Amino acid sequence: xxxxxxxxxxxxxxxxxxxxxxxxxxxxxxxxxxxxxxxxxxxxxxxxxxxxxxxxxxxxxxxxxxxxxxxxxxxxxxxxxxxxxxxxxxxxxxxxxxxxxxxxxxxxxxxxxxxxxxxxxxxxxxxxxxxxxxxxxxxxxxxxxxxxxxxxxxxxxxxxxxxxxxxxxxxxxxxxxxxxxxxxxxxxxxxxxxxxxxxxxxxxxxxxxxxxxxxxxxxxxxxxxxxxxxxxxxxxxxxxxxxxxxxxxxxxxxxxxxxx
Numbered sequence: 644x645x646x647x648x649x650x651x652x653x654x655x656x657x658x659x660x661x662x663x664x665x666x667x668x669x670x671x672x673x674x675x676x677x678x679x680x681x682x683x684x685x686x687x688x689x690x691x692x693x694x695x696x697x698x699x700x701x702x703x704x705x706x707x708x709x710x711x712x713x714x715x716x717x718x719x720x721x722x723x724x725x726x727x728x729x730x731x732x733x734x735x736x737x738x739x740x741x742x743x744x745x746x747x748x749x750x751x752x753x754x755x756x757x758x759x760x761x762x763x764x765x766x767x768x769x770x771x772x773x774x775x776x777x778x779x780x781x782x783x784x785x786x787x788x789x790x791x792x793x794x795x796x797x798x799x800x801x802x803x804x805x806x807x808x809x810x811x812x813x814x815x816x817x818x819x820x821x822x823x824x825x826x827x828x829x830x831x832x833x834x835x836x837x838x839x840x841x842x843x844x845x846x847x848x849x850x851x852x853x854x855x856x857x858x859x860x861x862x863x864x865x866x867x868x869x870x871x872x873x874x875x876x877x878x879x880x881x882x883x884x885x886x887x888x889x890x891x892x893x894x895x896x897x898x899x900x901x902x903x
Contacts, residue, residue, distance in 0.1 A: 661834065669898050675739050703721060728755075742759075
């Protein structure tokens with residue numbers, strides 16, 4: 644896969660940061676010493692953590708060097724590290740492990756989520772937000788087009804490109820079964836984003852969910868894939884009364900705290 648594009652990701656930064664703030668608002672900590680932002684991207688979520696916990700050591704991690712370069716320029720006072728969430732382990736137990744729109748790219752949540760929770764200090768919090776839009780038209784159409792000729796051979800099995808989430812009950816059970824648990828808070832929100840056009844919707848998802856599909860294509864196949872994808876998006880999202888398209892974006896939230 645080609646590397647992530649910070650400029651494209653930040654084009655809709657206000658919309659992407661809103662769920663990050665909603666997640667942080669439910670974190671039941673008044674102070675923290677050590678905070679990690681897993682999959683920090685260009686640092687928009689890390690900036691929220693620095694503001695919330697000004698006395699903490701805040702560390703952002705990501706597997707994309709271009710994203711980390713952007714984050715370091717934005718927040719020179721924070722620390723940023725190149726790492727893979729699937730193998731990441733903190734040297735010292737942190738007070739908060741925060742992962743906004745990152746874990747959907749990491750496999751084996753049955754092992755990952757308990758491991759992250761066990762890494763916390765006593766009283767520490769695991770806070771997770773993940774897009775839960777696999778069945779939305781944007782993502783169903785990605786897979787539909789990818790399964791057809793002439794794109795299918797290059798893309799491969801579209802169903803395996805992104806981790807399939809367990810569902811709210813599954814994550815609740817993974818965490819509530821832990822004997823050290825005092826509180827598990829799970830919820831799901833569908834944000835509604837007015838978009839200027841079908842092309843704007845395609846641009847939005849090009850920075851995240853669509854990227855692993857088109858990165859596997861030649862320039863010619865990429866152009867034809869995007870044209871067909873946009874045609875179907877245009878049909879799936881009808882113009883509203885003001886001419887804009889309303890993009891529903893469901894997201895799942897999980898906040899769990901260990902006993903002090």
